[in-house]
Amino acid sequence: MDQAPGSPQEPQDTHGLPGCYRHPDRETGIRCTRCERPICTDCMVSASVGFQCPDCVRTGSGTGHAPTASMPRTLAGGAVASDSRLVTKILIAVNAAVFVVGLALGDDFVNRLTLIAGAFDPDLGEPVGVASEGEWYRLLTSVFLHAEIWHIFFNMLLLWWLGGPLEEALGRVRFLVLYLVSGVAGSALTYLIAAPNQGSLGASGAIYGLFGAMIVLMRRMRYDLRPIVALLAINLVITFVAPGIAWEAHVGGLVAGALVAYGMVHAPGGRWRTPVQFGAAALVLLAAVVVIAVRTAALT
Structure with missing residues (x-):
């Protein structure tokens, strides 16, 4: 089953740091300021305060308002899509x-x-x-x-x-x-x-x-x-x-x-x-x- 945002059961590496929720093999000390999920440097999106994950930026964290952060981008600068295929x-x-x-x-x-x-x-x-x-x-x-x-x-x-x-x-x-x-x-x-x-x-x-x-x-x-x-x-x-x-x-x-x-x-x-x-x-x-x-x- 999928873990809910902020769930304490997060991927851990051998050094104790959690793994990015999208890239579990990448240890990170950065967390989304909205859902508190761990995010690596490739996934983090700059916001007015701290960083946010691509999911929260895309959905506005369910608030119904437009997100304040810039839209997440792919490695080449394209827009991140829900269906990548x-x-x-x-x-x-x-x-x-x-x-x-x-x-x-x-x-x-x-x-x-x-x-x-x-x-x-x-x-x-x-x-x-x-x-x-x-x-x-x-x-x-x-x-x-x-x-x-x-x-x-x-x-x-x-x-x-x-x-x-x-x-x-x-x-x-x-x-x-x-x-x-x-x-x-x-x-x-x-x-x-x-x-x-x-x-x-x-x-x-x-x-x-x-x-x-x-x-x-x-x-x-x-x-x-x-x-x-x-x-x-x-x-x-x-x-x-x-x-x-x-x-x-x-x-x-x-x-x-x-x-x-x-x-x-x-x-x-x-x-x-x-x-x-x-x-x-x-x-x-x-x-x-x-x-x-x-x-x-x-x-x-």
């Missing part, structure tokens, strides 16, 4: 919905949204693709497409595993920007290198972006990198060994995700934090756009 859940739902629609409507639906630079479609009797027909939307729609059940299963499993911690650390908006920019960057590198008539689809570019971001985040928090690096290494081996995998999307997403995450978690504090964070994401996106423009000029 909301965007992750929505992304999984969108991918699943598109997959089901693809099964219902058949190959024609999938082919119209798959990333392809240029090819002649015998069914339509006309050319299709980004360069051939200016179908730029394929660079993004392909990120939400999956042709096989195993493909979407493993991608969504990784999205759930990586997305939750990243969304909690970055905040909803920053996490969504990371995911989309990584996906587009993966599509851009595929568009640049792959054969013009070679189709590509899947969320793998965005997922590898989350891999890169997780490594940056864990290094920033000084966590043990060996588990995540080992998992990434296994996936990269599969990428380059298994046939039919667009390694370009994986590499492009991985690099983009790491760059965007670095800009977000290492941005200076204060009023420049948000401009620097979204500026870093914009620069990565701009690089992807330049790659797309260069490839399009070469093909046309």
Whole structure:
């Protein structure tokens, strides 16, 4: 059962100091001035008198009045949300919905949204693709497409595993920007290198972006990198060994995700934090756009 605020049964470490109510492994001598729960330096929110915990700031401690303290923030400066996996859940739902629609409507639906630079479609009797027909939307729609059940299963499993911690650390908006920019960057590198008539689809570019971001985040928090690096290494081996995998999307997403995450978690504090964070994401996106423009000029 959950302990009531101020309950004497609090996590203790070996030195006698209580552990933070959100991070039990962190000893702390700081307590919320409203509910008296122990809070670590990452959780405490400055108030007019002392510090408050994120829960009390968010709810106003049940007084019905607006809280006097500033809103709690994530590691990257995003707003702390009650459901730290909301965007992750929505992304999984969108991918699943598109997959089901693809099964219902058949190959024609999938082919119209798959990333392809240029090819002649015998069914339509006309050319299709980004360069051939200016179908730029394929660079993004392909990120939400999956042709096989195993493909979407493993991608969504990784999205759930990586997305939750990243969304909690970055905040909803920053996490969504990371995911989309990584996906587009993966599509851009595929568009640049792959054969013009070679189709590509899947969320793998965005997922590898989350891999890169997780490594940056864990290094920033000084966590043990060996588990995540080992998992990434296994996936990269599969990428380059298994046939039919667009390694370009994986590499492009991985690099983009790491760059965007670095800009977000290492941005200076204060009023420049948000401009620097979204500026870093914009620069990565701009690089992807330049790659797309260069490839399009070469093909046309």
